[in-house]
Amino acid sequence: MLGADGVNLILAIADSGIIDTAVNDLIARSQVMAVAERRGVRASVKNHLLKWRGNVKKRMTNVCETERFQQELALYQEVIYWNEEQFFDEIHSVIKKLEWHSAFYLEARRLFDQNKNLDNPMFPHYFCDQWYKSLSDAIRQAQLTELETHKEKLLQDLYQRMETMKNMDAVAETGDENSAGRLWDMAAARLSKTDISVMRKHADFLKRNKGLQEIAEQLGRMAGEVYDPSLSSTPIEEPEAVEERSDQATDDIIGIHQSDDLNKLLPNETLFLAYPELEVIFYKHLVDKRLLSYRLQGKARTLRKVKTKQPNSLRADIEKGPFVVCVDASGSMNGFPEQCAKAMAYALMQIALAEKRDCFVILFSTEHITYELTKKDGLREASDFLSYSFHGGTDLQPVLLKSVDLMTSGRYQNADLVMISDFIAPEQNEETVKKVDQLKRHKNRFHAINLSKYGNPSLLGLFDHQWSYHPSIVGRIIKRS
Secondary structure, X not given: OXXXXXXXXXXXXXHOOHHHHHHHHHHHHXXXXXXXXXXXXXXXXXXXHHHHHHHHHHHHHHHHHOXXXXXXXXXXXXXXXXXXXXXXXXXXXXXXXXXOOOOOHHHHXXXXXXXXXXXXOOHHHHHHHXXXXXXXXXXXXXXXXXXXXXXXHHHHHHHHHHHHXXXXXXXXXXXXXXXXXXXXXXXXXXXXXXXXXHHHHHHHHHHHOHHHHXXXXXXXXXXXXXXXXXXXXXXXXXXXXXXXEEOOOOOEXXXXXXXXXXXXXXXXXXXXXXXXXXXXXXXXXXXXXXXXXXXXEEEEEEEEEEEEEEOOOOOOOOXXXXXXXXXXXXXXXXXHHHHHHHHHHHHHHHHHHHOOOOEEEEEEOOOEEEEEOOOOOHHHHHHHHHHOOOOOOXXXXXXXXXXXXXXXXXXXXXXXXXXXXXXXXXXXXXXXXXXXXXXXXXXXXXXEEEOOOOOOHXXXXXXXXXXXXXXXXXXXXXXXX
């Protein structure tokens, strides 16, 4: 064989540490820039960068799959298996094929011109060796270019998230780590000054109306107060023997690669030692860790701690479901009730962030609009919801049926539906009542926050818990069971 096998060229570059060194250096510098005082944000930034690291390393490793490198690698792979006679016969056509896409073309022309009249048996080996180096350098440079491109995108994303976090301190002002951490995940959304102003306006309203905050906190606790043996479990860690693939175990030969391991050396590499004039090539490949060796792999058994859940009838460790907040957006809710409804939804979003729950808001009047406040671009959704103007009439049944349909899926187990309205509407039909009762039996809870003195008592009786918050007596809370 005239040169080193090019099949594992990309893996050889990856194994050399160039990718890990570059990415780790970038992560270290980015962490210095992005670390915030809150530990929740610091952990989220670290996880964000580690995820990016994995993605960019994969992209860099796939650089060789471009058409440019595929063609040259295929040609190189073909040439190295020629004998010297065929090489001298075909070298001119090989150089011609390199003209349009290879960085090695000019060097190949120079080498050929210097040796075209010499019948030197070492020239094919030297030519392929230089070609291999050129390919290696070109792929390494392409990988570094790919890294730089994605580094710039990452830095822009980090700056955007930090700016959003700075403007959204009111959302995580309690210093809760979980709340701040989830807010970082949502901070990619670019918010205008108007968006920030709208959210701060309702945050300030919530501060001035402590009664609303108390209702929200009671709603947040209710999911954890449910005792149900079917939901109860305690997380534990147990050691377990697992089998993992290891290059240290020598069960199977899975291929060949370049190394300096003489114990796994391919027999044909020792041919260089049979000729004194070729012996120096063998030692050069040994020093450069380029001797072709068998790649061995097997399975090794190791002990690892595995997290499991064990039923515990004495302690309920219940996974809390999402909030489904249905907000009456009819014209009768204009003014103070509208502010109360939006502030309550905003408070529940903060609780959902802190408790790693989802939070959906469904605005309803004659039609309904759904917002998911805790998804990736949830801050944008929150701004759109808080900017919505209430108008139209009250039609409670469609939104209640939509919410019931949502809560029948497994994702909504142990969910809290919160209906915020003046409840000036007729009683629900028997079919709707049956669907609600069925969900109650599956540990979903239905809450009503009444913002009027004139709510329909029969309609309010559908809900497990009721709160009345009357605009005319701000700060007074009446809770009914």
